[in-house]
Amino acid sequence: MPLYYQLAQQLEAAIERGRLAPGSLLGNEIELAGRLGLSRPTVRQAIQSLVDKGLLVRRRGVGTQVVHSQVKRPLELSSLYDDLEAAGQRPATRVLRHTVRPATAEVAAALGVAEGADVLLLERLRYAHDEPMAYLRNHLPAGLVDCASADLEATGLYRLMRAGGTTLHSARQSVGARRATGEEAVLLGEETGAPLLTMERVTFDDTGRAVEFGSHVYRASRYSFEFQLLVRP
């Protein structure tokens, strides 16, 4: 483990345990470096990573302070399955469709493949505590992941993609709302016309290639997106 990373973790732990009180000054960087036997750039790198996380604030001429509020995680590219599991919601998945078919114009444009090229279509119903939660439709370039329906019932798609060697890098998301169609209402146990949260997402790997196009609907009565934003300096 790099030294700056170890130091960042120690500081983060000290903040979380309240050993560094909110608003308290961290002590100046040079003295801190000397006390720890590190160089100042190394100490700065550790502090900077916590500033990026929103745990610390630096002010020139003043010092480095612990932020007052309890900052949670900023928005990440997260997996619904993992989020539900972390929240103790007993996630489960029913795979409704799992086939290869030619890309429509919309899917081809989103994934950056030729129209008519083979794409994997996944349709899944995601449950939490045995209640339907979301209806997930995903399109993936053919051959990217090699998974059985059984895998998809046991875990999330992102985890399968990572396990298959795909390095997820970024995603472009759009969140909106609309009324449920009759079919969606039946699947999700809502009334026709009930409000649904919609999320469209194109995910890219670290070479910039689109690796997934998702078009999902969530029961607005049981789901909302929560996230933390940081202001870019």
Next chain:
Amino acid sequence: MPLYYQLAQQLEAAIERGRLAPGSLLGNEIELAGRLGLSRPTVRQAIQSLVDKGLLVRRRGVGTQVVHSQVKRPLELSSLYDDLEAAGQRPATRVLRHTVRPATAEVAAALGVAEGADVLLLERLRYAHDEPMAYLRNHLPAGLVDCASADLEATGLYRLMRAGGTTLHSARQSVGARRATGEEAVLLGEETGAPLLTMERVTFDDTGRAVEFGSHVYRASRYSFEFQLLVRP
């Protein structure tokens, strides 16, 4: 302007204008530093800032590459007014309410003030192209901003807060959906029961103090949230 910042801007411009093609290698850092007459840490700092923005990818043993996809801005703490203005949507605001009142329990909890303490209540209708777009309800600790209704009609709240010396730092948001009430439907020009996007937000300044609690609804037929996510390394 710092040297690393200037270099980052030059590189970013070269990427956006296509002078650095997607997938192309940037050249190794030491040679680049020598060519530019800068030290390697300075060059690294410039490159790192673009990696953080998602424009570049580094691979040890390989080099630094331009990402293939067109990456737009990641999600920031943004102002609806500024977003609309940037999109050429002719934003306008009608102030419906602008009063000081005692904090309810919910507002007090969100802002971290005592129940019954004075808070500023703002209710605004936000238009784009003369069409109603969103109904905005904000609560602010009293005395934080000193603004006339005229100011609020001409610009966004965040810009007023910044102008008043408040340094925005982070926000906790929750996005969901629900049906429009009769009153909301009238204000927004929708039918009762139409789907609305909802957003609740608590904004913090750089000392961690809550400076704004917003509870907003958007016409789902005319608005969605779009944003870019990056995977944390």
Next chain:
DNA sequence: GAGTGGTCTAGACCACTGT
């Protein structure tokens, strides 16, 4: 084995803040 980025050091000067 050659070349890359990842980490780290030991200094230096500057800009800003508060007293």
Next chain:
DNA sequence: CAGTGGTCTAGACCACTCA
């Protein structure tokens, strides 16, 4: 004015990738 973080330099060694 003293003290802080912001920037910058000129080196060094290491871990990883790929031919």
